[in-house]
Amino acid sequence: MTDTAIEFVDVVKCYGAVTAVDTINFSISRGELVTFLGPSGCGKTTSLRLIAGLELPTSGTVRIAGEDVSTRAAPDRNVGMVFQSYALFPHMSVIENVAYGPTIRGSDKKSAIARGHEILSMLGLEGLGKRLPSELSGGQQQRVAVARAIVQQPDVLLFDEPLSNVDAKLRRRVREEIRDLQRRFNLTAVYVTHDQEEALAVSDRIIVMSNGKIAQIGTPRELYESPSSRFVADFIGDANLIEGQIENGAFRAPGLSLPLPATSRTGPAVISIRPERIVLKKSGSDGKVKSASYLGSRREYRVETAYGTLLVSAPISAPALEPGEEISVILSPGGYTLLSDA
């Protein structure tokens, strides 16, 4: 057994003239939770379905647990999937739903049901086996969907936007549950979401996708702190993108000069600065507060400077600034990232 659970090599998926997934490569290790993140239509769900075998690649290779499964459809792969709508069979009881997979794959009914009950109690659903899915709460339904997906000890567990049907307030708890479960069973999991906060919270690594291509792969921290492109910088969290030139090892824009010790590039460039990495000080001539909003846990300002309008997030402990105030703007070294695209 290799440590690589899933591997995509030059995978392409076309629907007629539309290319949904365009030559993507990545690999996922065993026991890892990796998230596909991106706006709708970026190819993240198609990628997930390619892992599930619900779509077969137009070209390229998909490997699961070291085996080439590119031409195998879903029934011939060993994956578990939790669907956005849960897709519980409404005409079957909870236990019938959970025992469905083992029965289909040839277990006798008795042991399938025993196994089903075992999983149900591990997920805190004991006693609900006889109910119909419609008689459960949303959270319980989701846990049944998870139980059904992991009962066959899949090589990989897939989640397709599992929180989109969950109450906004419950989301944090449910995503913690999912993460906890994945760690407890040491599952390899792939998760699809368009919500960057959710992705940052649950993932070991995130694969950011855009227009069918991979924009960047990295840990949540890497993606947030050193985005490689405008797209990633903008999509994950808020970012101030400043255009300028690199000259003599420094980034220069009107009224701004930031040292870039490690680069040998010259010419036009863009840097990204996170709003909370900017410090504003009363009195100065770097810029002027345009608007201020109080958000409870922090304050947000729009600041006009010579190199553009900045979004700044200030801790609530810092002194409040009023619109119209002249201020100084402090950009600490390490608080900005040079993007690879100009």
Added chain:
Amino acid sequence: MRHVLAGMNRLGGLWLLLGLAAVLVLPWYKVAAPHTGEGVALWGSAAGQVLAGRIWLLPPVLAMLAFSLVRLRSDERWQSHPSILWIAGAAAGLFLLQAFAIGLRGPAFDAVGQVFPLATMGQPGLGLGGFLFGIAITGIIADALAARGFCRGERFAANAVIFVVALLSLFVFFPILRLGGAALFTPEGVFQPGVFVTRFTAPDLWGLGCFVGQGRCGVVINTLILGISSGVLSTLLGLALALLVARTGFRFKGALRAISILPIITPPFVVGVAIIVLFGRTGLVTGWLEYLFDIPRTRWIYGLPGILLAQVLAFAPITFLVLLGTIEAINPTLEEASKTLGAKPLKTFQSVTWPLLRPGLAAAFLLAFIESLADFGNPIVLGGGYDVLSIRIFFAVVGARYDLGNAAVLSIILLSLTLGAFWLQTRWLGRKSYVTITGKSDAGLVAPLPGPLKGAAYAAVVPWVVFTLGVYAIILIGGIVNDVGRWDLTPTFRHLLTAFSLEIGPDGVQFFGSAWNSLHTTLLVSAIAAPLTTAIGILTAWLISRQDFAGKRSFEFGTMLSFAVPGTVVGVSYVAAFNVPPVDITGTMAILVICFMFRNMPVGLRAGIAALSQIDRSMEEASQTMGANGLSTLRTVVLPLIRPAIFTSMVYAFVTAMTAVSAVIFLVSARHNMATAYIMGRVENGEYALAIAYSAVLMLIMIASIALIGLLIGKRQLGRRTQLQNTAPALPTA
């Protein structure tokens, strides 16, 4: 189990076994073929026939032997090799070619006789061996296509697609093509393309004499006049009914819906008979009118008025359901918006509601128009001298002068008219539907019907209700009184006894009644046809809504097309296609079952598609990720979830098989007579009471059967599903 896929692409074992049995063991022909003087003709299989000199049967035998050799090699690369597909295709092609090139009396072309001298002896129609070979080679082709990636390699789906296509080709398109061919032959059987033009331009088809007061119009013009009037009147009546139900406090909505189901379970002819009993020259109403107002007795009911009356009675419920759907789908906020902008109720109706209704009105009209053109039962009873196409076609085949060619030309005209209407319907609905289903519940209250319109609606609906009640009262009592036509209401069982007398003796039950024979056949045929019809309809629906395969659009179009072919045309085309080898199956019960299967399959199809569109696809994907293939997903997940559609389809298939007449009238035989054909015979003999009694019994059986099917399938919500089945034909193709 993870390597199932490898086994999936293997040359199908079942099909191969079937094919081998078909060419080596089973009798190839339906009856023993004439002895050729060569070899041993005792052995009737294809292989035996080849030895006897019928070497044109060699390709099927060779192909099956070749496949067996490949199968015996365990090397999988061979078994999924592209050449399998080519060999199977070639075998199938040559099989079809010989079947059509060498007929019962010899080769179709002289050249064939020169290549195969023995072909001049001719060959009989296909028997068990021949048919099973056809099935086997179709299956092998499907498997080979699946191995090449057709239907994403899903073997079950590939087989389903290929078999449905093969069946549709054989039982829908091939007969129509044969019919088209028949139009080019003279009654004496001479090929003469010019005869088509002569027949097509015959003056009794297109004459416009009735418009200028010089005699009669041509039969095509008559048919159009009837179709348009019937469409307009049915639509207006349906609109009145729908507006009353949806937009007023009308108290008997439930009753109205119940009445609207009646025409579906009413056997043909009986409404016509009831109308004659009421309005004929010696009819009850005619008599009262003469007695009370001195209005002279006439035969006015025979002809256009009578047919129209009967058709509007039958079609108004259909248009009602279509329009009710349209009205209920109008978002009430639109009308409220109009009112807040200052429009009075009548103005709102005229400027907002009516335009929104127009697509529904067009759909309802076209539906009634198509039904009217296809109608056979009412014109034949009430037509008098008013000739329409369906009747003319019938007499061209069944009448004194058998002229299949002429029937073919008339059928082509009728088919063009209905296809034209069908095309308009899908086109119109495809573009012009304003109904938007957002899934949000509509806020706002529906606008009540403005006063003047309400009056008009009542004025249309009340006579219709009275008339309907009158007709069904006659049907209800006609069979159990002495002579309802002369208002002799002495109760009697003599009509029922003539039809259904039986005696329980020492030798078991003896059925003496004259109707038993046809009733048995009808029930048997309907009971066999209903599940088969449902199976093919639902399977096709699943293919269309859930599978992706090359040529899916044409596939969809083909299945829908079979819906638009009028029954009369189907009947004639079956006569043209299946009276002669290779597939000579007229006179059998099978042809009746097959006819119903393909006539009624579209309802299962529509109901199935509608039901499937309500079901989240991820349910099936979930099943797949848990290891279920296409067939087990269909069986364990899809079918249980679309039980209502299965119910609709079963009920519809069963009921229509019991009441259908236009197609089967050509296909019944002395041995396999159907109830409707029997009733038609009674009506022609003037035995009205017997016809009514039999019809009433049929209706009771149908009601009981619907309840029974409901119990068997598990859920029963007749009202809603009947509505579904009726509105289904008007839906645009998805």
